[in-house]
Amino acid sequence: MAGYPMYSPYGRLASERMQQIDELMRQFPGCRAINPDRSVFDLPLELKDKKTTALRITLPPHFPQERPGLSVLIPVAHAAVDPTGRLHTSLISSWVYGSSRLSSAVAEAVATLTDGVTDSRQSDPSMAAGTVPYPSGYPVPGGPLSQGRQHLMGSPTPGAWPGSGAGSSGSSPRRQQGPATSSSLPDWSRYSVQQLEELMNDQAAFKALLKEAVKGSPMAATLEEIREKNRQLAESNLSKQNAINEARNQLAVVRGSEYTLIKSRFDELYTRQARVLSTMGGVVWREKLEEAVSAADSASSALAADFMSGDVALEEFVQQHLELRMQHHVLDLKRQAAEALLSVMAGSGGGAGGSGGGGA
Helix, strand or coil, rough: CCCCCCCCCHHHHHHHHHHHHHHHHHCCCCEEEEECCCCEEEEEECCCCCCCEEEECCCCCCCCCCEEEECCCCCCCCCCCCCCEEECHHHHHCCCCCCCCCHHHHHHHHHHHHHCCCCCHHHHCCCCCCCCCCCCCCCCHHHHHHHHHHHHHHCCCCCCCCCCCCCCCCCCCCCCCCCCCCCCCCCCEEHHHHHHHHHHHHHHHHHHHHHHCCCCHHHHHHHHHHHHHHHHHHHHHHHHHHHHHHHHHHHHHHHHHHHHHHHHHHHHHHHHHHHHHHHHHCCHHHHHHHHHHHHHHHHHHHHHHHHCCCCCCCCHHHHHHHHHEEEEEEEHHHHHHHHHHHHHHHHCCCCHHHHHHCCC
């Protein structure tokens, strides 16, 4: 990127994209980009109960053709926020390229989260941009990223980040201190090294602390819903135990009575089939057809010899010879069909003997 200053990763949408971003930054001075290409922004908010959160604004690669994404970094109990933290508003859902504006969508989101009361910057013009602190325990973007963004994107260097100190632009990012709330993770800075070591070594105490931290949050409600569904499923499975035992008893009765009778009848039929196949199946069937074809051909040849010697009259010869030749051709067709059937069954792995016996 640094070696190609004229290159834009967003193609022809770059100018429209930059225009919407600049409009957002003018309307919400406290909004800060957290990556060099300005595709992700954080806007700190103060709710009516004085708790703080941050609105995460994510711009897809083809913005503004694609709709932006809005979410909250720390879960809040609100009808417009789903369990994953994603925010659903009308302007985002009905985003239309060419007419929708990012700043309007963000303003609607801020009003939705604060129930019509925007953060203190919007309600009190005398307050400077960025005075609403970042949520407790959330890392605030530092000065080096802001300077790099100015070089890469040509945007003005933003002001001091909340909580980082106006005179420490070159310092590393700092975490603000504050009490943990029921909707955020504990503020680990309030614990001594010894207390942290005890928590790491005591799994039960650590789980209890986390359980208390997420109590009342959407995540806790989701986990409780999953536990309730699992409990109902377990009860349903246990209620089917009697039906399973009854089915097992019925199966045991069938195996003890009807199974023996059916198995005996099957063995009898199987033995009979093997006996028939030993005399009529497979090669035996084909050989008998060949013998019948040869016999019919020999009989017609003998009749022709008798006719030539004058022992058989013409009318008698014609009638008998026609019958013998028809018999010969019928048997030969059966032989050819048997050959083809046995070849197919041999190629498919079937039992040639069994099919041959059925055809005979």
